[in-house]
Amino acid sequence: MHPQLFCSVIEVIANKAIELSKSSANALAQLSEKSLILSLSELGFAIQLQVIDDKLLVTSPKSDTNEPPATADCIITTSLSTLHEIKSEHQLTELIKQDKLDIQGDIKVAQKLAALIENIDIDWPAELEKHIGDIATHKLITLAKNISHKAKFAKKQITSDASEYLVHEQKLVVAKHELSRLLLGINESEQQVSILEQRVLALTNKLESVSN
Amino acid sequence: MSEQQQNNTNSSENQTHFGYQTIDKKDKESLVAGVFHSVAQQYDIMNDLMSFGVHRLWKRFTIDASGVRPGNNVLDLAGGTGDLTAKFSQLVGKDGKVILADINSSMLNVGRDKLRDKGLVQNIEYVQANAEYLPFEENTFDIVTIAFGLRNVTNKDRALQSIYRVLKPGGRLLVLEFSKPEHELLNKAYDFYSFNILPKMGEFVAKDGDSYQYLAESIRMHPDQETLKTMMEDAGFEQATYHNLTGGIVALHKGYKF
Numbered sequence A: 001m002h003p004q005l006f007c008s009v010i011e012v013i014a015n016k017a018i019e020l021s022k023s024s025a026n027a028l029a030q031l032s033e034k035s036l037i038l039s040l041s042e043l044g045f046a047i048q049l050q051v052i053d054d055k056l057l058v059t060s061p062k063s064d065t066n067e068p069p070a071t072a073d074c075i076i077t078t079s080l081s082t083l084h085e086i087k088s089e090h091q092l093t094e095l096i097k098q099d100k101l102d103i104q105g106d107i108k109v110a111q112k113l114a115a116l117i118e119n120i121d122i123d124w125p126a127e128l129e130k131h132i133g134d135i136a137t138h139k140l141i142t143l144a145k146n147i148s149h150k151a152k153f154a155k156k157q158i159t160s161d162a163s164e165y166l167v168h169e170q171k172l173v174v175a176k177h178e179l180s181r182l183l184l185g186i187n188e189s190e191q192q193v194s195i196l197e198q199r200v201l202a203l204t205n206k207l208e209s210v211s212n
Numbered sequence B: 001m002s003e004q005q006q007n008n009t010n011s012s013e014n015q016t017h018f019g020y021q022t023i024d025k026k027d028k029e030s031l032v033a034g035v036f037h038s039v040a041q042q043y044d045i046m047n048d049l050m051s052f053g054v055h056r057l058w059k060r061f062t063i064d065a066s067g068v069r070p071g072n073n074v075l076d077l078a079g080g081t082g083d084l085t086a087k088f089s090q091l092v093g094k095d096g097k098v099i100l101a102d103i104n105s106s107m108l109n110v111g112r113d114k115l116r117d118k119g120l121v122q123n124i125e126y127v128q129a130n131a132e133y134l135p136f137e138e139n140t141f142d143i144v145t146i147a148f149g150l151r152n153v154t155n156k157d158r159a160l161q162s163i164y165r166v167l168k169p170g171g172r173l174l175v176l177e178f179s180k181p182e183h184e185l186l187n188k189a190y191d192f193y194s195f196n197i198l199p200k201m202g203e204f205v206a207k208d209g210d211s212y213q214y215l216a217e218s219i220r221m222h223p224d225q226e227t228l229k230t231m232m233e234d235a236g237f238e239q240a241t242y243h244n245l246t247g248g249i250v251a252l253h254k255g256y257k258f
């Protein structure tokens, strides 16, 4: 059921954004009763977008073999990576030639939808004000600015501190040659210990033979 | 056949299930009616609570699988508070029509108010009807759905035949209903949830534990995936298939009339 979950999340977010965005009403009205099917190879299912009564409906039509496939004013079959590649209209023909993109129907529908999404502009302070009142909004925005200011400062501080620590710590860090000298010392002491051990052993043997 | 045996046959013919109880068939309708009159006002909230909101995805799956097109005639049978009707109404557009049919006037009223509040008025009709005796002409609908309704119907075979009759050739039936979880562990967890938690939730939120106890019992008594598929085929449906959702807690059956 992940297509349904995906579609319902997109539908809720998109409609909320459209509702809050001042410039969307006009753009949406131009798309009234229009529909678009987008098949992205990475997703493995198609998404149908339909504009009905000022709302964007997002579904994932699934046709059985004995049913005609879902239709729309514009059907786009492509991949997410190709969508990223599209920066200008000139590229479209090139991508179509390379079989990376297939567009059936009215491309204006796709263009208008893309414009609608790109132009969503939400006046966040005004929206917050409706829910929590103007004083709280003012406080919240000042707080947010403060936090972001502090965060920026902290980030700068941490970066400069970090480089300082590195300089200081370098003095404390054991260098390679110091380490190898230490290891050499340990080896020497080990040899001396084993010589001593042998001497002690010889002396105890002597002592035993004398007492016998 | 002995008199005793004859009595038994007669009594089993005239009897049916109401949850785990065996009752006279003639009483089931009014008992079910009692349940839904009682839960109607809290029905939507309880649905969200009981299924953690997942019923919305099950219903979306049903819509997506229905192949609905602008201009279609849709019957949302046992449609209750009209979740499916709302979506269908948008998708069939002004050239199409959706009929929300339910046996229960309280559920229909809640549904009608809800859909009106959403501004959905132009292409929806409300009909109080029993699924077993649909008051529509033959070959009327492109799509019939029955979501979480069939298990409450007294004579399911008769309801399936009645649906078959009102479908157009090429039309399809979609049955969304609780079914049998595919894994034993899930089955046990689900049992515990349905019989221990669900009625308590019903008691707490809707002040009606008994109705939710009935719901849990009726779910267990409902035919499993394969049985329902066979029942659909027996009623005349072709290419009957089903799709398990949420591990088989729910299944969507689909069949065509050709």
Ligand SMILES: C[S@@+](CC[C@H](N)C(=O)[O-])C[C@H]1O[C@@H](n2cnc3c(N)ncnc32)[C@H](O)[C@@H]1O
Binding pocket: B032, B036, B077, B078, B079, B080, B081, B082, B083, B101, B102, B103, B104, B107, B129, B130, B131, B132, B146, B147, B148, B149, B152, B153, B154
């Ligand atoms: C659990 S509700 C489902 C409502 C809705 N379809 C949904 O999915 O939310 C079951 C509905 O079936 C209705 N019902 C029960 N028996 C029926 C029958 N014989 N004919 C039509 N509707 C019936 C009830 O009144 C109730 O509204």
